[in-house]
Amino acid sequence: MTLYAAIGAVEQGLVYGIMVIGVYLTFRILDFPDLTVDGSLPLGAAISAVAITSGYNPYLSLVFAAMGGFLAGVVTAVLNTKFKILHLLASILTMIALYSINIRIMSGPNIALLGVDTVFDAVTALGVPAYYSGLIVFGLFAVCTVLLIVWFLSTELGQAMLATGDNPQMVTSLGVNTHTIIILGVGISNGLVALSGALVAQNQGAADVGMGIGTIVAGLASVIIGETVFGSKSIARAFTAALLGSIVYRLAIALALGLEIGGFSFNPSDLNLITAILVISALIAPNLKNRLMQR
């Protein structure tokens, strides 16, 4: 793997890491498997792209994107809590609805972001080489996201959220409306996912309605790899592990795609197979380790 490819993979790991933090919040903290993310990632991209091409500041466009994602999460969570639709189904419904909505927002399946200002221009304007600007911007966003979410989960409200995922019966008896907490949590999660999508779009120079496919799989893969490799003893550690897991995941994919054994090499279309194998290895690794230790 060339240095260039490695930088690219770390960059991807950081920007999608923001999405992974969102997935960790729903999947692990709230115990709410949420597939909305496959729709809210391109939603963020679409909103940001439309805002920028309409002349809004690229940073402001990120705020719009995050708000859009938040609303998408709220829809899923309301369907689940208030209308008693199974969480998986509720999130799938929102996800497919978002496919149409995203095309409406963009008035087409994609929008190019060429020759417009993006969040990277502010960094390159400081004299940073263009190929590092992604690392810096994504790194800053990802680290701030981890810090913010860890802080949030230490507040009264955040502690109630942790407890809601852990023991809903108990927090209800302590006067917490678990519905409100779930709606807020799934909203925040999808806000982060949309933010991640908006940054990806600005980086790759286009928003595309198909860019969200497989988001949840990549998210879960990163979460599981992060937990297996870096542990999840405390909240701070768990979220840092999720972010690092995202980087490891992208590096592993880059490594696999660059692999050449004799005449064989992987195609980009083998990505899903590689992801599945990665997740399976991460899931069975702790088991295997225990068994070997016992001998």
Added chain:
Amino acid sequence: MITLDSCQKYFHKGSVNEVFALNDINLQIEEGDFITVIGSNGAGKSTLLNCIAGCFFPDTGKITVNNRDVTRWPEYKRAKYISRVFQDPLLGTCPSATIEQNLALAIKRGKKRGLGRGVKAKDRELFKSRLKHLGLGLEERLLDKVGLLSGGQRQALTMLMATMIRPEVLLLDEHIAALDPKTANQILMLTRDIVKEQGLTSMMITHNMKHAIGFGNRLIMFHQGRIIFDVRDQEKAALTVEDLVQKFYKSQGEELAMDSMLLA
């Protein structure tokens, strides 16, 4: 004061599984009452407590707390006035959170939760002094995860959490039934002490006739969704286990021989 005014509740109404769980319950829980609740399985004891706590709404009837109509209040809203301890020691605490985090959750019962620190330094001293009361050494383990504690320790902690903020009524649903006899006795003594210290109004479901007679100032007996016996003060103090079994026979007739055996 809590009142239940002709409360009725059916489960699975209209199906073959229909259960008439609460049959026209009229009950006035006076300030400072410590009521023990007895009755065979399925008699409606837990249904009554769940109905007061707001796990479901009664089909008909009215529930008030301090003259405030709470009949249509959801459970989380009623939690401001009502606290509970469940039979399962795992239900009352949060295993992945630390002891101090659990207590910090409890100290906000019925209050707004904002973006202030979850566990405040000024509350730690309070937590420590309360925990010291339990005599389990938990005051030295504020940062331990609750999942590491035994069932008895968790139930003791739950008792503390339920009474951290003084509730209008404390509902105890067979809260010692899942513990070993020695631990059960400790939790029972703890319950008595806390109720006495804070002068709490409370209801305790039990299957132990001796406990039902020995604790509290009032006793109610349930059968088939109805309160069939309600005594207090001197009259209750004079009760014996035999009296209770007799009472059961009398009001229900021979068919309940099995139930009374269960109760004794």
